[in-house]
Amino acid sequence: MKTTTISKLVLGLLAIASFGAMAQENPWMIRARATHLNWDNGQSTAAIGPGGYDVNAKNKTIPEVDITYFFTKNIAAELVLSYPQRVEVKAGQTSLGTVTALPPTLLAQYHFTQFGPLKPYVGAGLNYTRFGSRNLGLGGLGNAFSVETSSVGYAAQVGADYMLTKNWGINLDVKYIQIETDVIANASNTSAGTLKLSPIATSVGVTYKF
Structure with a gap:
């Protein structure tokens, strides 16, 4: 009887310790990454200017931070x-100017x-992109x-963390993000087509698990 009681007590203490360890595990993770944006220029339909050039965006690499919460x-x-x-x-090889884009993305x-x-x-998940400095021109236009x-669009993602220690790791991540916006002719306030940015975003960086 005494042995059975002691065994139950030990098992109970182990269960409490196990629950405590789970409860103490921090659910937060952050990453800092360099992300290359390869814009989907081939699908843009806007053609503007005297030559009817298709519009496109110049690929670029940007810094990016993400915050992850584990349920x-x-x-x-x-x-x-x-x-x-x-x-x-750009229209063809001619620059139309720049727009600013703020593109937070939320993923499950x-x-x-x-x-x-x-x-x-x-x-x-979903991407919401807010555009600023939105005016564009071509030559004398x-x-x-x-x-x-x-712009609101869907996003899909595949990636991996390789943990070097309990807290630190390296990350590789690839996302497709749907970003589309109408190009407006200002004089008539009518659509001149669609600028389909929708990049494939390839990222590499560091991971920190709290």
Whole structure:
């Protein structure tokens, strides 16, 4: 009887300790990454100017920070942030000027945990892009064109963290982000077509798990 009581007591203490360890595990993770934006220029339909040039955006690499919160060891939400980016818009090879784009993205993620220090994940969610400095021109056309103020689109993601220690790791991430905006002819306030940015965003960076 005494042995049984002691065994139950030990098992109870182990259960409490295990629960305490789980409760103390911090659910937050942050990453700092360099992200290359490869714009989907081939799908833009706007053709402006005397030559009817298609508009396109110049690819660029930007800094990016994301914040991840784990609801369970597998399910998480990620908020991807960057400062407003200047995007050069061109007609053919001629610059029309730049617009600024602020593109926060929120994703729901599933993290795979059965591969040791390698932590692959997939995600899907929404992007909201706010455009500023929206006027564009071509040669003597001045600010003849502009873009709409915002875009809402879906985002899909695949990536992996490789944890070097309990807290620090390296990250590789690829996202497709749908970003589209109408190009407006300012004189008539009518659509001149669509600028489809929709980049493939390839990122590499560092991970910190709290």
